[in-house]
Amino acid sequence: MDELAGLRADFAAKIRYDEVKERQITSMHEELQVFRVGLHLRLLQPLFTDLIAMHDDLADALGLDNAAVELESFKESVLETLSRNGVSSYSVDSDKVDRARQRVIRAVATGDETLDGHVQRRVRVGFEYDSGKVLRPEWVVAYRYTRSVEEAAAGGE
DSSP states (O other): OHHHHHHHHHHHHHHHHHHHHHHHHHHHHHHHHHHHHHHHHHHHHHHHHHHHHHHHHHHHHHTSSOHHHHHHHHHHHHHHHHHHTTEEEEOOSOSBOOTTTEEEEEEEEESOGGGTTBEEEEEEOEEEETTSOEEEOEEEEEEEEOHHHHHHHHHTO
């Protein structure tokens, strides 16, 4: 009989222990959620502040006669904000397409084999994070060698 009472006491103690642990885990989870939301806001607050300022600058620029000058200033504000957050713009120096850092958005047919895979024109700059990670590749239009263009040019002479 004493053994049964002892088992019941042990079982009741284990249940109380488990209940306390469950409350602790729930409390810690709630604290972590609050901290995570606060951390997220603390990390993004400077970016939000810059975006709000840019919004105001854009609203002002739209109401002015010299919108082109104001839009150029707005573009510079965007680049400064990106720079403060570790992002920089780039343009690949080479005339040869670099598939890792450039995206060909359109191909222009050419009969000149030496132009194949070369940049015809740059459409948009690329952006990278400090670590060198490409966030958006530079957009380019590139030449693509096509035999039919060469034959058409030769036949038209």
